[in-house]
Amino acid sequence: MKLFVGLDISSFDIKVCILGDEGEKLTSFTVSNDLPGATQLRDRILDCTMDKDVQTLKIGLESTSVYSFHPSMFLHNDESLKGLDAKVFVMNPKQIANFKKSYSDMDKTDEIDAFVIADYLRFGRNSMSVVKEEQYIALQQLTRSRYQLIHQVTKEKQHFLQHLSFKCNTFSQEVDSSVFGNAMMEMFSEKFSLDELAQMPLEDLAGFLQEKGKSRFNDAECVAKSIQKAVRSSYRLDKVVEDSIDVLLGTSIEVIRTLQKQVKEIEKAIGRIMAGLVETQTLQSIPGIGPVFTAGIIAEIGQIDRFEDETKIAKYAGLYWRKHQSGRFTADDTSLSHNGNQYLRYYLVEAANSVRRHIPEYQEYYAKKYKEVPKHQHKRALVLTARKFVRLVDALLRNHQIYTPKRSVNI
Known part of the structure; x- marks a missing residue:
C-alpha cells in the first residue's frame, strides 16, 4: 500500500x-499548527497505516518560511514515522502551482491545495526536496543572516560615501587610503569642520591618524597631506548644512560598526558548526574556496543525498537554461532561469569566480565561454563556469574526497 499525505x-x-x-481520498481534516496539532496529525497518519502493509509513505508540504519549518521537522524526526520509512518533502510552491494548472476549473481553497500536494507526491515528482538535517538548517539560518548583514553594510557604506561627497567633494579623489579604515572613521566621528582639518598642524593630523590607525600607516604624514589637500579644494557648506551632514556621517559610522560587530558574532557561530561537518574540509580543499563560500554552499545544499545528481543541484540553484523548441526550430539564445535558490546561486557563482583565478582548467573554460558571444561576456561565462563548478562540488561531496589538482575525481 502507498500513502500520500x-x-x-x-x-x-x-x-x-x-x-x-490510485489517488482515492482516504481522509481529510484540519489540525492546529502547533505541537498538539502536529501530534494529532502524526496519530491520524498512523491510524491510516494500522494493520496495513505500507510500502511507501510520503508527506509533502510547500515551503512557507517559518510556518512549514516546525511541522516538517516534527514529522521528519518522529520515531513512529521513521519506523514506516516515511519521507517528508518540502517543495517549491511554484512547482505545486504549475502542477495545479493541469486540473480544470479547480477552485483555490486550502483543502483543495492539500489534495493537489498529495496528488503531486503520488506522481513521484519529488526526488530532491527531502527535509534537511538540523545542523544544516542551523547553518543556513546563520549564513543567510550574514548574507543580509553584509548587504546592509554595503548599502550603509554607499550612504556614507554620499554624505561624505557633500562634506568634502574631492576626498575620494585625493586621499589614497580606505575611507572605512578605523583612523578615517574616527576622524569623521570627531566632526571636524573642513576649516579645522585644513588649519590643523600637519604633524598633529598625522599623529591622530597613526594613533587611531594603530600605527598601520606606512606614511601617515603623506596621508595627512592628501587629506588637507582634499579639504582645501572642496566646496564649503553653510554651517547648518555641514552640521546636519556631520550627524549623518556619525550615524552611518555607528550603523556600520554595529553591523560589522554582528557579522563577526555570526561568523563565530558559523565556525563552531562548520567544525563539526565533514563537508568543511572537502570544499575548503578547493583552491579559492574559503570559509564563507564553503559555509554558504553547504548550508544551502544540506546533505548531498537530497539530490539525485549534479543536475538536480544546478536546477535547485537556478543554474540552467530553458529550452525553446518547436518543430524543427530550436532557439540558440535562451535566458537563464529566474527560479531556484538565490542564495545557493550566489555562493556558487561567487565561488566559481574565485576558483577560476586559482585553477587553470576553470580559467581556460571561462576564457573560452567569454569569447563565444559578443555581449554579456563576463556574466555568461561566469554562470557557465559556475555550472561546471557544480559538477566538482557534487563529486567531491558525494564521494567524500579532497580536491587534488591533477586527478581529483571523475566528473
Whole structure:
C-alpha cells in the first residue's frame, strides 16, 4: 500500500489530505499548527497505516518560511514515522502551482491545495526536496543572516560615501587610503569642520591618524597631506548644512560598526558548526574556496543525498537554461532561469569566480565561454563556469574526497 499525505500550512492551522495508491481520498481534516496539532496529525497518519502493509509513505508540504519549518521537522524526526520509512518533502510552491494548472476549473481553497500536494507526491515528482538535517538548517539560518548583514553594510557604506561627497567633494579623489579604515572613521566621528582639518598642524593630523590607525600607516604624514589637500579644494557648506551632514556621517559610522560587530558574532557561530561537518574540509580543499563560500554552499545544499545528481543541484540553484523548441526550430539564445535558490546561486557563482583565478582548467573554460558571444561576456561565462563548478562540488561531496589538482575525481 502507498500513502500520500498533502499538507497545506498556514500560521494558524494545517489542512490535511491523505490519498491512496490510485489517488482515492482516504481522509481529510484540519489540525492546529502547533505541537498538539502536529501530534494529532502524526496519530491520524498512523491510524491510516494500522494493520496495513505500507510500502511507501510520503508527506509533502510547500515551503512557507517559518510556518512549514516546525511541522516538517516534527514529522521528519518522529520515531513512529521513521519506523514506516516515511519521507517528508518540502517543495517549491511554484512547482505545486504549475502542477495545479493541469486540473480544470479547480477552485483555490486550502483543502483543495492539500489534495493537489498529495496528488503531486503520488506522481513521484519529488526526488530532491527531502527535509534537511538540523545542523544544516542551523547553518543556513546563520549564513543567510550574514548574507543580509553584509548587504546592509554595503548599502550603509554607499550612504556614507554620499554624505561624505557633500562634506568634502574631492576626498575620494585625493586621499589614497580606505575611507572605512578605523583612523578615517574616527576622524569623521570627531566632526571636524573642513576649516579645522585644513588649519590643523600637519604633524598633529598625522599623529591622530597613526594613533587611531594603530600605527598601520606606512606614511601617515603623506596621508595627512592628501587629506588637507582634499579639504582645501572642496566646496564649503553653510554651517547648518555641514552640521546636519556631520550627524549623518556619525550615524552611518555607528550603523556600520554595529553591523560589522554582528557579522563577526555570526561568523563565530558559523565556525563552531562548520567544525563539526565533514563537508568543511572537502570544499575548503578547493583552491579559492574559503570559509564563507564553503559555509554558504553547504548550508544551502544540506546533505548531498537530497539530490539525485549534479543536475538536480544546478536546477535547485537556478543554474540552467530553458529550452525553446518547436518543430524543427530550436532557439540558440535562451535566458537563464529566474527560479531556484538565490542564495545557493550566489555562493556558487561567487565561488566559481574565485576558483577560476586559482585553477587553470576553470580559467581556460571561462576564457573560452567569454569569447563565444559578443555581449554579456563576463556574466555568461561566469554562470557557465559556475555550472561546471557544480559538477566538482557534487563529486567531491558525494564521494567524500579532497580536491587534488591533477586527478581529483571523475566528473
